[in-house]
Amino acid sequence: MEGVHFLINTLAILAFATILVSASDPSPLQDFCVALNDTKSAVFVNGKFCKDPKLANANDFFFYGLQIARSTQNPLGSTVTAVNVDQIAGLNTLGISLARIDFARNGLNPPHTHPRATEILLVLEGTLYVGFVTSNADNNRLFTKVLNKGDVFVFPIGLIHFQLNVGEGDAVAQAALSSQNPGVITIANAVFGSDPPINPEVLAKAFQVDNKAVLYLQKQFWYDNNN
Numbered sequence: 450m451e452g453v454h455f456l457i458n459t460l461a462i463l464a465f466a467t468i469l470v471s472a473s474d475p476s477p478l479q480d481f482c483v484a485l486n487d488t489k490s491a492v493f494v495n496g497k498f499c500k501d502p503k504l505a506n507a508n509d510f511f512f513y514g515l516q517i518a519r520s521t522q523n524p525l526g527s528t529v530t531a532v533n534v535d536q537i538a539g540l541n542t543l544g545i546s547l548a549r550i551d552f553a554r555n556g557l558n559p560p561h562t563h564p565r566a567t568e569i570l571l572v573l574e575g576t577l578y579v580g581f582v583t584s585n586a587d588n589n590r591l592f593t594k595v596l597n598k599g600d601v602f603v604f605p606i607g608l609i610h611f612q613l614n615v616g617e618g619d620a621v622a623q624a625a626l627s628s629q630n631p632g633v634i635t636i637a638n639a640v641f642g643s644d645p646p647i648n649p650e651v652l653a654k655a656f657q658v659d660n661k662a663v664l665y666l667q668k669q670f671w672y673d674n675n676n
Contacts, residue, residue: 483509484534484541499541510539518621519551519676526556526614529675534629541629548624552577552614558674559635560611566631568604568624570612572596575620581610609636633675642671 482499512532519528533546580593581604594602604610614620649663
């Protein structure tokens with residue numbers, strides 16, 4: 450019986466591990482799988498249609514321009530430049546991507562989530578006030594830190610997080626994310642800028658405000674700072 454119990458426990462652990470693995474980007478089944486939009490020329494499939502590996506070249510794994518500062522002349526005072534599978538086709542199935550974030554003075558990368566990725570942030574220039582909020586089960590605890598040049602901070606997968614420039618000048622950060630396509634949901638945009646709009650009664654009750662406040666917010670222009 451002890452052998453049977455051991456076997457059952459082992460199978461249970463393996464099954465649980467399989468569930469955890471399947472929760473992230475799938476592992477590649479070959480050296481690489483360069484994404485291809487033209488399915489007629491596709492040979493392999495793993496997440497996206499893929500170019501024949503024999504036709505791949507160095508440009509499929511290359512992106513130029515992340516060293517270039519982006520304009521922050523917008524309502525948020527920040528701009529996110531993503532480098533994911535849409536910019537580097539060779540990232541397909543590799544489970545990683547990158548982003549540059551430029552901040553004007555007092556610029557904000559507003560509260561948002563990445564539904565498919567954990568993010569690790571490195572401050573290249575300036576000073577940022579950053580934080581994330583835990584889930585309801587953990588009583589929505591707020592974790593914050595002031596980061597300076599060279600500091601690193603991690604935002605767990607799926608949790609709401611933000612970055613605010615609290616320095617005297619511009620700031621720049623780079624983020625690495627654990628998905629080829631991490632996705633982004635900016636909270637204010639999703640709640641008050643959805644198309645079509647969410648019924649104001651729903652939001653009024655959720656936020657414990659009157660309908661007029663909700664209607665006012667829904668009429669605002671919700672800027673998306675993601676390039």
